[in-house]
Amino acid sequence: MEEIYKYYKEQFNISESDWEIFASKLTRQEFPKKSKILNVGQTENHLSFIEQGIVRFYIPKEDSDLTFSFAFSGSFVSAYDSFLTQAPSHYVVEAITPTVLWRLTYEDLQTVYQQSEIGNLIGRKASEELFLKKSQRELSLLNESAEKRYLNLFTERPELIRQIPLKFIASYIGITPQALSRIRKRIS
Incomplete structure (x- = not known):
């Protein structure tokens, strides 16, 4: 959790009171190598920060999976479209190395938005980071x-x-x- 605090302190100069609200909602979860964080058909209920590990996003296919993204330590990770819509995911999120995530549920994120001064800024930063990665990936494939x-x-x-x-x-x-x-x- 210290890494997340450091990140938020550097990025947002988060106050102690806002950090306490935010930190009280975080849960730490470990995933072994090759384990599924989210499967096709499951609804993403977490916005997570990767403390350690590498995560892969892929669409399972009969002959070979289609990998479309990676996420590394020090970044946010989520099946964000499923998270926002609270609809089932069309792809798998997998830990390809031993991975440690600090997770915030959809419901708890709404609480953080309401109870802290900096909650909306944190949410916006996470969504911007995820959007930019997606946009860069699409442009890379096209150009x-x-x-x-x-x-x-x-x-x-x-x-x-x-x-x-x-x-x-x-x-x-x-x-x-x-x-x-x-x-x-x-x-x-």
């Missing part, structure tokens, strides 16, 4: 080559990318594992 998308991901988090299986990375950048292997040989 960049697979090699450029791979290099961007590698540049973004080089220390963590080694922990992500290559088949997930290939799916994320929209190519086969064999094509990714050729890209890696070409740039090394």
Whole structure:
């Protein structure tokens, strides 16, 4: 919880009273490697902050899953469309490494909005961060080559990318594992 407090202090200069309201609603949850945080058909009830770990978002397919996002420690994570609408998710959220989340329920977030001065700012910051990641991903798919998308991901988090299986990375950048292997040989 100390990492979240530090983040909110740096980002928002959160007051002690607002922090107490916010912190009282947080729950810590650990997920082992390869465990599902949210499955298809479940409704997302949490906005979470990743203390540690890597999370993958994917659409399960019969022949191979379609990975469309990753989230790393120090960022927010949620099946945000399901969270906002309180409707079932169309995709899976999975911990691909041992992951520790600090979680806030949908109901508790509404309480934080009402009871704290900074609650709306925190909610807006989380939603902006999630939106920007989605927007950058869409633009990348439309404007960049697979090699450029791979290099961007590698540049973004080089220390963590080694922990992500290559088949997930290939799916994320929209190519086969064999094509990714050729890209890696070409740039090394």
